[in-house]
Amino acid sequence: MRNWRCVFSMVVYFAFCFSIEAYKFQRTQQTERISGSAGDVLEDDPVGRLKVFVYELPSKYNKKILQKDPRCLTHMFAAEIYMHRFLLSSPVRTLNPEEADWFYTPVYTTCDLTPNGLPLPFKSPRMMRSAIQLISSNWPYWNRTGGADHFFIVPHDFGACFHYQEEKAIERGILTLLQRATLVQTFGQRNHVCLKDGSIMIPPYAPPQKMQTHLIPPSTPRSIFVYFRGLFYDVGNDPEGGYYARGARASVWENFKNNPLFDISTEHPSTYYEDMQRAVFCLCPLGWAPWSPRLVEAVIFGCIPVIIADDIVLPFADAIPWEDIGVFVPEKDVPKLDTILTSIPIDEILRKQRLLGNPSMKQAMLFPQPAQPRDAFHQILNGLARKLPHDKSVYLKPGETILNWTAGPVGDLKPW
């Protein structure tokens, strides 16, 4: 009789304990699972799902360029260099091209920098063309598919259109030789010439160590409502405004410069990263191109990104549910930005912060060295893996050529 009672009370006690612990676990779990339109794919491991063959190009396409200007390692286009280094030592690399699913060409097209540090894209089409000519003549794999199982990293402003001015970029269009290849780029805008169907969008490079050193304790209360630091008028290229950012940044300034809730200015404070961690919303408006490293910074620092760029396609859009994480404001609604932000229900704001707090979200936006699981490198490979297996139709019959090698502006045809 006494044993029965003991056992019963023990059972009740344990049940009670478990219920308490379960409750505690829910309370301390301040993050939410992230599942995009492709499912819970942020945590997938690409190893074993695909094989990548890295072409051995002469060093004038990569190493020599980097030696000439080592600033390429720290600017926001550095993803092309780090992806090359990652692939060289990654388990997905194969030295046997017959079993490779994807082929990678390491050519650094965004490393010709002005004294200011901005990349000049004028020689990039010729460089790319010369690299493709090399691989098509030395290996049979390019001509086998017309480049359909090759991927290239083109992180410049307008991707493979290779120009920084939007009008010129649209005029040029995507390099004709790349029209069958998969492009991994930072530029993404729907219904735009420079965005090909099937491209993989990646975040711009942001230095992970630098951001790590500026972390402040998460208990620091967030007291800034909206935060932005950057240009509103590009006085050098567009003095009156209206071209730069399609007038959206100038509109933000004119409407909200007097508003105490908006901490916006053109200064370069040394506490930029710390201030972002003290803000609830961070503005990520378009500039000359719709993408910006501010998105990466906002995600890392837990500040809800307010994206003001019509029709933008954000990085890893099939893996990350950006609609749930950020706030999208159409450019025509910028004068009503304060109303829009204050009328978001508080539960949604807290949910967005929980999603941003998920470490896999932050990890997916970074390019750490050495590579870590679930970082941006792996997300790129995941994206490539999701496109497998290749359709039978990409394989060309022997002797059939699809690509027009002489298309494009005459200047592109000059050898590099």
Place this chain on the structure above:
Amino acid sequence: MKLLSALQQQGRRSNNFRSASSQLDSAVDGGVKSQATIFWLLLHGLCCLVSLVLGFRFSRLVFLLIFSTSSPSTTSTANLYSAFHTSFPSTTTTPSTEAVNGIIAEGSRVVVGRHGILIRPWPHPDPEEVLKAHRIIERVQREQRIQYGVKSPRTVIAITPTYVRTFQTLHLTGVMHSLMNVPYDLIWIVVEAGGATNETATLVSKSGLKIFHIGFNANMPILWEDRHKLEVKMRLQALRVVKENRLDGIVMFVDDSNMHSMELFDEIQNVKWVGAVSVGILAHSGGSEEDLSVAQTEKNEKNPQMPVQGPSCNSSNHVVGWHTFDVLPHVERRARYVGDRGIVLPRKLEWSGFILNSRLFWKEAKDKPQWVKDLDEVGRDGDDVESPLSLLKDASLVEPLGSCGVKVMLWWLRVEARADSKFPARWIIDPPLDVIVPAKRTPWPDAPPELPSSIKKAINIQDNTEKRTPKSRTTRSRGSRSKRKRSAKVSIEQVTTRYSSNK
């Protein structure tokens, strides 16, 4: 200026169009050729001038105005100049921009080219929205505190010894506001010397906190030494209240003239049994200028920083000793009684630097540590309990807080008016003052005397007000008041002599 020039250019441009169109007609009709060429030359010169002024944009503007068919030219120019004309309520600009460069991204909804800058008619913050934003921020911060702050916050039990005097409202209001901002549950035990009075009760009830207002049957003495001793007794009485009511939480000693930072309340949540924080000592010399400057130079020679009382640790973060206030340099100049000119010196270790777990005072607590004496033993004998360390048998088990005493979150200060200074009860002047003296006639001690007659009148009035409403002027600190009295006396003498000499 820009407005005018813009309008001028607008006019000029429309003129150009009219002249251009009329010119074309006349050319087609086969009019006088020389006139046509002169006209074209003039037009060309005008265009050059305008493009000099406007810059390269002129050509694009011309194209815009020629080819824009969907909207009248005035609205498009209005949109273009919206950056300067903030009063224009601009609307959507897509019709005009389609014409601007002729380069449109194929199939894209977003158009390349010049867009207007949209500005709403009243680009200023809306107070309702500001309020909503603040509520959002508050909720976000509360969530942050839940997630990253102290996991299970304990009630803070603040013990304050006080008594009714001139500066009580000043000090107690500061403490009250600090306590009202504490994000945790709070119990405030106010011990009042001389019995519980309505004065104090009305003051502290404004806070809305949970208060135990206790009277202590002894008047606060004038000498600082005795005052410190009485305060200790009052604190022990409060601890007895904690014991009797079995209050659960963290006991901290909030003296009414101290200053606390909010981080202190977050830090004390880490206390297990007995904790010590560093207290910054603001030893104020409430005297005249000479004393201050002397004190400053001495301080600069020996100790240029603010003295701090608190725990000192070894490398493994255990308390091995205490930093105390060095009283020797100031002993001669110290204030002996409340309101005395001189530096008020703190004791060796101030009570406010210690934080205790309230369970130490309970009669039977489950895991009460063995190295704590019982409360009744300590205060019984009537001898002076110098600091809470006397409550402990082993002082080395004190936990240092604030990264081992490095962070100062609490400041000790004693500033009091003269003991006999008077002030209006509850700081309500009722009935209102009889005589209202215009400010420019009130002689200030630093101002040089003006004409004899006006001064005499002012002095007379001053004497009257001094007699009739002493309460209104005794609010100043003791030092300046005595100076005023002396200078008033001096000026009276001066005036009477002058007056008599004039006569």
